[in-house]
Amino acid sequence: MADWTYQRTLEHIKALAGDPDLPPDHRIFDEAEMVLPVYFASNKGRHEDLEILMRTIAANLTDSRRADHAAAVNLLIKLFDGWTWQQVCDFGTQSIPYKDGLADGDAMVPFNRLMIALLSKATQSPSDAEHAASMHETMQALVRLWLCTNDMGVASECAELLLNLLKVDIGAPVGGGGLGLVWKRIFSDRDVYNVFFSSTSQFVADGRSKAQKTIAQSRLLDWLPHVATLNWGAVANVHHADIENAYGSNGGLLSYVSTKMVDVKDDLLMHRCLIDFYSNLLRAQPPEDVCSGTQYSSMALQYLTEHNLHTRTIAIYLQLPEAQTDAFETPFLYGSAANYVATYASVYPDHFIGSEMRLLIMKRLHTTLNRRPAYWSQQDSPKHDLHVLASLPRMSLLPNRDGNGPFSGTPVSYLPCRATNADVLNTLATIFKGPPPNRVRPGSSNHLDGAFRKRNQEEAAAARALYFHYLASNPGFWENVVSHADTIAILDCALAAINLIHSVITANWSILRPSLDLPQMNFATPEVGCISILSPPAMQHIMPYLIRPPRTFANLVGGRGDTESAAYKVALAKYDALNALSTCLQAEVEKSPEDGFDGILATIRKRLATGPFSREGEVGGSIGTLES
Template sequence: MAVPKSYDEVKAHLQHVLDDPSTPLDIPLIDKLKLELTETTDRRVPGTLLTLISQLLPVLQEDPTPITTLGIKATTYFSFTDIRSVEPPIDFIAGFKAPSPPVNLLTLTLLRKAGGIPSDAAIVAGDPELVASLVELWLTTTSTAVAQAAFDALWALLEVDLASPLENETHTHEAEDSTGGQGLFWRRVFTDKNVYGRLFSLCSLTNSEPGARPLRERTVAQGRLMGFLVKAGHLRWDLISTSQIPEIEAKYDSSSILHFAACRMVDKSDFLMHMTLLNFFRDLLDIEAPGLRARVYVQSASTFSSPALDFLISHDLHGNVLDLYLDETKLDPVDLQYVRGPIMAYIAQYAELYPNHLLQNPSSLLDRIISRISGSLAISSSQWAHGHVPAGQLVILSSLPRVLLVEAAKHGANPLFAVPTSPPCREALDALAKILHGPKKLDMSDSMELNTSGQIPTDWHKEAAAARVLYFMYLNDHPNFWTDIVAAADILAMKDVSLAAISFMKAVITANWQVLSGEVISPVPDTSRYQLPSEEALGTLSPAAQGLLPSSGVWAILTPPALTILLPYLFKPPRSYSEFVGGGAGDSQNIVWKVATAKYEVLVSLYKNLKETGGRVTGFEDILRTLRQRVSEGPWGPVAQNTARVETQLWTSIRSAVRPANMSRFAAKKGRKLPGTEFTWEAGADPAGEADTAPTPLFPRYNLPRARLLNPREQKQVDLYRALRDRFHDGPYYSVLQSSSVTARKDEATRAHFDPFHGMPTYSGKYQKQKRDRPELKGRPYVMKFFPRHLWKTIQPNFNPSVAMDGYVPHGPRIGVKRGFEDEEEEEEVEDTKRRKGVDEDEDAERAEREEDGDVLDPDEDQEEEIIDNDFEDDDDEMGGDYNAEQYFDAGEDEYGENDGFADGGGGGGDEDTY
């Protein structure tokens, strides 16, 4: 046994703090010792530390968390016997009553070690004050961590002290796993007045004794007590449901602790506590629920009930919840928003765990439940896609007995048909998957068949057969639902929907179905309801002339329409990160990987189930071989070059193995054909055994070539080159081609870079100021002596090299001499202005002369009238009176003299037009 290196230092430090409580704790030193404590540590070290800590806690003047966690770490490998041997003894009661959560947690950790063996639990049960303090701490503490630790300690003691079932008059199935305890701790809790009375007094709202807890703390204690009763009921239902101390129970007007909690304790006007109470009822239903099987021992009124359900029915609690579900007007609208969810959860739990009890209710009640569900599902497609989805009703629908849904379909009231697959909805897909998958496989080790004599409405075999019937009914009513499922599975942007669709595929492949044999469809005595159709009657739903309906889910996948829709999707390579923005770098939840692995699990399930059911069928070796190859390639699938080959091998294997004699093309409504019915699977037409109309893989995927990543040296070279190029482009002497010159060139490479949105000239564009795309070299100052002489005329055509020796042009204004950097375009503008001015002067003189002669009509206006008249005359003569818009507008060239298809080709007037 080793002693930690820092043990002596920590011991001295704690002793110093004990002598002088104002000394602060050395937290780093304490943390160091925690790391050094191991299983091989000397046993005297934890005992000494625990003694120092117990002495230090009452006088410590700061947060005790560092030393309480040290005590928990030091006693990790201690047993309850080791803790009891510490001197002086540990005062558990003082630790429970200490107003410090860290101290409470340390004490509870030490006491919980007594839950290891029954003898230690019996020692604790012998101290009634200790047990009462534990119960009081659990129900009254305001710390959630302390309350959970207290419950864990209490439950560990109860669990290890559970007596053998042979010692009890009544027992539950869970009680068979007892550890051979004496039951002393159970008797201490439920038969000791001081302990049992605290369960009532600390949770009752009518307790007006001095020192009673505030109302808020008592409601918190009520929730803790209800959770405790559910767990205790699984082990000892008799102790919580029968009277233990009548004197205490009568004080609170109850017959047992369970009756007190369910009927007397909670104020239902507090909607939060009403929600907690409804959840408590739902949890009680899980105690000894029969489901689709019956226990070899029966403690309830019938084989398909339970003591918990009998208790709820006897106190009219079950009927009240049913009434609240069927008629929500009995609740306040505000409270309804909070309790609607727990009410639906209770109904779903009851329907799933007690199917035969539900089916024995009056038909009027069952019809109201079906009508309630159907009314909630009758919503628009937009609400299914974007609105509030009736998730609670879908859970109830998926929990109902399947024979009840088949019976409702006979009257045209099956709410299953109202569940859509498009638009995709996660809740709807989950409900469909649960219904069509069939019942869970039973573990018959401790149960017996319910329907051995055919005396009850449903059992596992009937539910399995009903699931198969509902699949074909739903497929008949929704012929495109496999197309919708595959489309939903490929929507990676909606992760929940995609995963739900893939889970639906797996649910059908692994479905627990059964053929409609004579025993399954036998009528139930004393009723004509819940009788399943025969195999022949079910076959009439299919338009196929011959062939049997698939008997299992995996065979349904190999039957159209799933064959031609689902299988290509499963063999298609999964989506890759490169298909998303940033290459999937922002995919924090690994959506692509989750969908790929879920899809791969479906393929694995298909392979395993087909191997079990089709391994003995001749011709399916090739299909299994192809599936095995795909499964061996992992979630990411085959390489691109092998994708088409694998799919082709699969289709060839299916065509060679499947024949119409043993496969039915289950199709849609009468007169319709489902996808895939146009394919023929006969190989006689082709000598090679290939059907001409068989589906073939189109556009197989392939890996795009990708350039390798640059090494650091190459990356640096690229960065330097790009920086140099940017400096060139941003410099004052970098020239780019003008857009007009680009469009003027007719070659294909040039037009490929043409911008059709902003580069196309418009009619009004000629009046807009043109933006110069090229830098104006002439408008910049230059020191000419730094340039070669033969470039001087190019840079400044008007430069006079003889005016100065240094190359500068004189800056003083000179009459008649232009500056060297003036643009020649300005000279052209001056010439145009002069010519225009002369024309205007001549026109003014001519106009004055006409006014003297009395002719006020402008010659241009007269001429324009003649042009218009001539246009119409020509139009009438040549076109026979039809209006010719092209001839009406002049087709002259634009002001740039270009008419190459991109410039303004006609219409309107010239530059003289005004607006």
């Protein structure tokens, strides 16, 4: 069959070359795409036949009389699968028109994809990447195509290709195996470097509309943090001062992108994208130990702080005059600014706790979360503020550093558990769950590792303290959570309630020495989350809920469909929570066999053996459905 497919495809391509008006037979090309790549990959002796077919296709692509080459290009891309860069070069470095194939235009999209597919072969080794970097006009055309094309798929492939070339050729100074020739081509070559500026500046008249320039700006904003992760100096340092100064920048590419490229007064959408860029930039650089010894910062945070971008962005969230935004702009930018605050607080917790912004942010949360009980269940949730709250260091959420102040002193106290919503329940789940266990940054110093371990232990202890503070302040907490989990009609709230149960079961808790003070309570305060679930007041509500069969709507006429799907999602989440309880409890039994949890564990395993959707109690309902 493969031989017949090969012959038929070759004959059809020759027929297309002889008659430009003959339409391509897509069935032939589709069959060839499925059969021939696999066939030639497993029959290396037929490589000569493969090259004949590929060269015939390539020759046909140069026929300007034919408008549609997409089918042939797709087949050629498939046939190049598994090739190395050296094989591509042997196929015809001189005859492959990389520069022309990377030209912008709707009709050029198939050729763009082919050239990108071929150049991607150079990402397999540093030497291949260096060879690709030596093609000056090709690299310039690739950068221009990425920023200027109207095809989102082509732009995404270009961005990925450029990033992969930089990764493989990252250079000796930052730990890679290459010589940095790709980096030199992109940042040291004046012609290539200038494309970043000319393609994104609104002040360069090149025939492209403002909307097209805006798209180019957003692509550069999305790509640059990834490059900053690989080599901060490449994006921050000055490379060609005359080019950078011509576009109003007194620094490198980062300075232009973060302060000059976007007109924040004229383009509100791009202002929002710019704030998201700041957040991504914070994540690009992990915290480092700087001179203070206790304040962990990074090059990214220092840069944003020095250029007043850090303060101005937080001011948008705090709605301070320093934000320099009007009443119309603030609601549109608020979510992105809140995300920046959340990123800053979660990635740089020590810096956040030691900053002047901490008290202002806490004050803002007290204002935005202090609402009437009916508000939470009947109106839109303040999800951006809840995101900030869930991202803050838990030690900063305690009533005070020792945990012995009034619980009303923390914004967590405003979160209701009765008249509530899914966002609130998920926020509580995040806070009570604690930090990820054993979080250590790879490649960091022993001093930093010790600091991170201490921070994790503090966060774990604070999560436990906040849980018991909240439980003491809300005695009906678990009764309300089970009520929400059992209300399948409100699916998002039910799933959030089960997520809260699951988070406490698997919580990463710890106890500091000296320990954080807990409120006066008439029940036990276990050190482990799963044990707290098996202790009053949680046990009388959680265990019966997890053990009993899930609710089902099979006893209703027409019970299948969306409602039954919701019931299954809840049942599956409930089953996962019970399974997590079994796993955690088994670990506790192995550590302390004398605690007497064997009977509970046996009961849990018996329920787990029936599966997520136990059929107990459904016989009458099923018969009722059949009779109807």
